[in-house]
Amino acid sequence: MSVTDDIKAKLDILDVVSPHVSLQKSGRTFKANCPFHTEKTPSFIVNPERQSWHCFGACATGGDIFSFVMRAENLQFGDALRMLAQRAGVELSSAPNREQSNAIHSVNNAAATYFQEVLESETGGQAREYLDSRSVRRQARQDFKLGLSADRWDGLIQYLRTHGYKREDAIAAGLVREGENGQVWDFFRNRLMFPIFDRNGNIIGFGARALDDSTPKYINTAQTEMFDKRSTLYALHFANAEIRQTGTAVIVEGYMDAIAAHEHGYKNVVASMGTALTENQVSQLRSLAREFVLALDPDDAGQEATLRSLESSWHVFRDVISRRNTANQSVLNQWTPPVLKIAALPAGLDPDALIRTDPTRWESIIAEALPLLDFVIPALVRRSDLNVPDSRAHIVRELARLINRLDDMDQHDYWAKLADELGVPLEALQASIASVGNRRARGRRNPPPWQSEETQVDVSSNALRAQDSDPIEEHALSILVQNPDLVENARPTNPDCFRETENRELFTALISYPTIEELRAEVDQILAERLSRLESADLPGTGLERALAHCLTRLERRRSSYNQEMMLHTEELALPPSREVEDEVKRVNQRIKELEIMSSR
Ligand SMILES: [Zn+2]
Structure with missing residues (x-):
């Protein structure tokens, strides 16, 4: 059982959600006004059997206690994990504590002093020349505590040892690296050092710029308890x-x-x-x-x-x-x-x-x-060739993702601005955007899109049953981490297709970071462990692109059928699912088609 499963098993989603919304019982589920968008009629559902939540309004999304807490409390995954683990009484291997953070601030401070000394010493000539050439004055060098890491493997290590700092603290702060045989070396070498302060002025990490042709030009402290x-x-x-x-x-x-x-x-x-x-x-x-x-x-x-x-x-x-x-609804007026x-x-x-x-x-x-x-609309129109068929539709689709989140009045203004930039009548533009909504207004003679035939998929119920590890998810992720050039193929996949929390967060990270190395340096430890496991999974030598498409198809289908199942509960809601939900259903069907083409190639 993974740590997140352990936590989920010990907490009830109703307890996690209820401080944020007032839930009303409605059949086998609970409903409330969605805490993530403003609405007057509830479209937010909590399903205690599945331990899941879903918004059938503007959010058109859902998830588990982790994704709920991340949104509701505005937390990164690692912080949500620590919070819920504590609540569930589940021990995490590395919990941050005050003593540790003081030790890290203090060793970072010492390092900054050392880097400053190196910069102002004879060795620092070239670096000072560089700063002069960029017109950084001495006062700014001091205010921002700019420094230089020496071009050697143990400059900082020696300094910290002489001044009585503990080796473990320097390692925990990311200043010193430790090899398998216990040998240690300075992480930052021959770089211009920019101490990074938190809001209270503590040094939590460093940015470092290469002074020669080393790549990457900029590096920074890897993710630590203190530094994200x-x-x-x-x-x-x-x-x-x-x-x-x-x-x-x-x-x-x-x-x-x-x-x-x-x-x-x-x-x-x-x-x-x-x-x-x-x-x-x-x-x-x-x-x-x-x-x-x-x-x-x-x-x-x-x-x-x-x-x-x-x-x-x-x-x-x-x-x-x-x-x-x-x-803040009560003070909305001000x-x-x-x-x-x-x-x-x-x-x-x-x-x-x-x-x-x-x-x-x-x-x-x-x-x-x-x-x-006002900036993006003209920029997007300018960079497009309006003579290309569908280019206008493409622009409208791109911008709808931004404009639809505004209130009605602003939406109207921006559609008008876009119509103007595109040289089409506003009515034509509005007709193209409103078609989905209109069909709904005409009544239910046509089946709504989420009940249309193409969304009827057969998924064996086994795939929906909770498992300790999910082989399809893990196979897809193994392919991706071992073949990062395939990440592009997976980018359109909604992370919610991944049921297991660790898998979902890892997938989100995979499509957000430019390289696996950066991902590894920055993700939470639990995800880093999962990453190494996936990296060592056995994969066949060929056919991986097809295999990936096949896995993703199954995940998309599973999510789509799960969403339909959830939607049955919306009968209990006063409203039909929102346009966003309908759009999402269409998007998923389109995506499944694309993936099927890819996997049959
Ligand atoms: Zn919502």
């Missing part, structure tokens, strides 16, 4: 007060961008250390700022990857906002929703370069930042 890159905002502890005071947080990507901003007195600037905002980052800023401005390199603005990352930031942003929104804006920088200039050469221009660009959709 995804929940970190660089320079937040310097920016905290100013963000609160101005109500605006400006988000740049790199360390140097944030440092340049602070040097020039723009103190409401933080760096995201990645391209897309994470839930945790948005939540941290949410309590400080009403306006988020993402400073974007214009070279990337029309790029697919940038749009994906903006889309992801947008969803995260909306999720966090709507959750707060629901939680509540102004925060805005996510995009500031497009001039071609070829990152924030660092722009701030240092033309601060006035930086100020006006930030002041003129556009709300995300």
Whole structure:
């Protein structure tokens, strides 16, 4: 039994969910207003027999206690795991504690001092020249405690030993690595060091930039109890007060961008250390700022990857906002929703370069930042060739994912803007979007899509029964971890197809991280263990692409039939399933067709 199964066996989903919503009994299930979107009529179902929840409204999704707690409490998987484990009285191998975190802060502090000394020493000449060439002044070097790791294997180890620090603490902090034979070495060598502070000014990790041709150019402390890159905002502890005071947080990507901003007195600037905002980052800023401005390199603005990352930031942003929104309904009248804006920088200039050469221009660009959709709509239209058949439909589909999450009034404005950009009448655009809704309004003469024939799938009931380990899920994951180039084929698969919590989280991580190495460095220990098991699974030498498609087909079918089963319970709801649910059913059917083609190749 996996740890999550153990926890699930000891907790009842009704106990986990009920503090967040008021459940009413309804047949064999319970219903409530969905805690994750605003609604007046319940479309949120909890099924105690299956120990699962499902929203048949705008969320069109569901899951187990882990996914519920992750959403409701806004937690990463690791934190949800620790919280529920504690509640269930299940012991996890590595629980964080105060003593340990103090030890890590303290050894990180010592390391930062050492790195600073190296930078200011004779050895640091080249690194100081580099900083001078980037116009980083001495004061900023000191404020941000910039340093240099020496070009040797034991510089830091020696220093820490002399100053009485414990080797285990240095290892736990990710500063020192330990080999199988117990030999140790400095993790950071010959790199410019950027200490990363938490909101209270403790050093929780380091970012490090290569000074030669080493790759990758930037590395950072691997995930530790203390340090999770995804929940970190660089320079937040310097920016905290100013963000609160101005109500605006400006988000740049790199360390140097944030440092340049602070040097020039723009103190409401933080760096995201990645391209897309994470839930945790948005939540941290949410309590400080009403306006988020993402400073974007214009070279990337029309790029697919940038749009994906903006889309992801947008969803995260909306999720966090709507959750707060629901939680604060009583004070809704005084509540102004925060805005996510995009500031497009001039071609070829990152924030660092722009701030240092033309601060006035930086100020006006930030002041003129556009709300995300006002930026994305023209950017998406510009990069598409409207002469290609279906390109308009494609744009509409892409943007529907963003626009549909707004309230009615804003939706209308943005559809109008899009119609204008595409050069089509708004009525035509609306007709294409509204067809699903209209059919529902006409009544039920045609069977609704979730009951149509193509969704009738036969799945042996064995596959639905809970098992200790799920062979199909694990086979698919083994193929993916051993053949990362196949991850693209699996990307459209909804992680909810994976029933086992560990598998689902691992799959989510697989499609989020660029490489397995980065994934391994960052995921929670329980997932790392599962990963090594999957990496050593025996696989045939050929036919893996087909085998993967075959597994994914079965998982999609299983999920689809499970969702239909859940939907039977919606008879007890006052409403038919939402348009989002219908769309999801269609999407799944389409996906199953694609996969079947792939697996018959
Ligand atoms: Zn919902």
